Amino acid sequence: MALSLSTTTTVAIVSVILLLILPTSYCSEFIPDSDRDVIEFALNLEYLETEFFLSGALGRGLDSIAPSLAAGGPRPIGGRQAKLDPFLKDVMLQLGLQEVGHLRAIKSVVKGFPRPLLNISAGVFAEALNTVFGRRLVPPFNPYDNGLNFLIASYAIPYVGLTGYVGANPNLQSATAKRLVAGLLGVEAGQDAVIRTLLYSRVQEKVYPYGITVAEFTDRISKLRDRLARDGLKDEGLIVPQADGAEGKISGNVLSADQNSLSYARTPEEILRIVYGTGDERVPGGFYPRGADGRIAKSYLRIHGA
Ligand SMILES: *[C@@H]1O[C@H](CO)[C@@H](O)[C@H](O)[C@H]1NC(C)=O
Numbered sequence: 366m367a368l369s370l371s372t373t374t375t376v377a378i379v380s381v382i383l384l385l386i387l388p389t390s391y392c393s394e395f396i397p398d399s400d401r402d403v404i405e406f407a408l409n410l411e412y413l414e415t416e417f418f419l420s421g422a423l424g425r426g427l428d429s430i431a432p433s434l435a436a437g438g439p440r441p442i443g444g445r446q447a448k449l450d451p452f453l454k455d456v457m458l459q460l461g462l463q464e465v466g467h468l469r470a471i472k473s474v475v476k477g478f479p480r481p482l483l484n485i486s487a488g489v490f491a492e493a494l495n496t497v498f499g500r501r502l503v504p505p506f507n508p509y510d511n512g513l514n515f516l517i518a519s520y521a522i523p524y525v526g527l528t529g530y531v532g533a534n535p536n537l538q539s540a541t542a543k544r545l546v547a548g549l550l551g552v553e554a555g556q557d558a559v560i561r562t563l564l565y566s567r568v569q570e571k572v573y574p575y576g577i578t579v580a581e582f583t584d585r586i587s588k589l590r591d592r593l594a595r596d597g598l599k600d601e602g603l604i605v606p607q608a609d610g611a612e613g614k615i616s617g618n619v620l621s622a623d624q625n626s627l628s629y630a631r632t633p634e635e636i637l638r639i640v641y642g643t644g645d646e647r648v649p650g651g652f653y654p655r656g657a658d659g660r661i662a663k664s665y666l667r668i669h670g671a
Pocket residue numbers: 442443484486487488489492654
């Protein structure tokens with residue numbers, strides 16, 4: 366008994382010494398399960414962004430750039446090269462390649478999972494936009510038809526990731542996870558700002574052939590996201606009532622933020638309700654026909670018996 370106790374003590378002391386002398390890069394691999402779950406959840410959104418931006422810019426996706434990061438996951442459904450002018454193609458390719466880096470960074474910290482099945486076909490966006498406007502748009506909205514449509518579709522994507530990272534941040538324990546999430550958040554916020562600024566420069570333009578302004582598209586998409594997420598006001602279009610603008614003094618709204626111009630935060634549940642397009646974290650659909658992966662997302666799928 367005494368022997369085993371002293372053995373335990375010795376092991377403990379040796380472990381502490383080892384922890385102290387090991388390089389920080391090694392120590393940084395010890396991250397709590399709760400941090401791992403949060404970071405793995407983000408992987409779902411990063412895969413979606415990677416495939417959507419790369420497809421729009423190049424007509425091909427992650428498999429053509431860094432196939433090992435897909436880890437054998439199925440090919441996305443329905444991605445196409447968008448008809449973009451050289452400027453927009455260049456911007457979208459930059460965003461897509463940034464997402465490849467995000468995948469690598471996440472997978473260097475957590476094991477992760479293979480790319481989930483993604484549906485980025487025009488029809489998924491068309492159905493979402495029909496819901497947004499409460500009627501069938503004719504012709505169906507197609508993100509790949511032209512640059513403005515692709516920007517409007519892009520409006521729907523990094524912002525969701527951004528609110529997720531803001532929501533995740535206070536729950537993180539380890540320095541490694543905090544460093545990673547801050548780095549991801551910075552670039553997601555930047556991507557959202559680029560997309561919103563490009564749209565804001567055309568905010569009163571009518572989207573052909575619908576005769577609906579860019580302002581109205583963004584307002585309606587934001588309202589739909591709030592409705593699906595059931596989260597109150599966490600999403601604002603490019604033109605808002607003056608009371609919702611910065612300091613309650615302006616209706617131009619190039620960034621979506623709260624009364625103190627701080628980014629809104631969303632929970633994983635709220636995000637799943639949006640990206641599934643079902644308003645229910647237990648019912649997959651939309652961009653994720655089989656649901657998202659990782660412990661958090663799968664815990665809801667299991668409850669549902671899917
Ligand atoms: C992908 O989305 C389109 C449009 O909603 C739909 O018709 C198709 O069935 C979806 N594919 C899968 C595998 O869910």
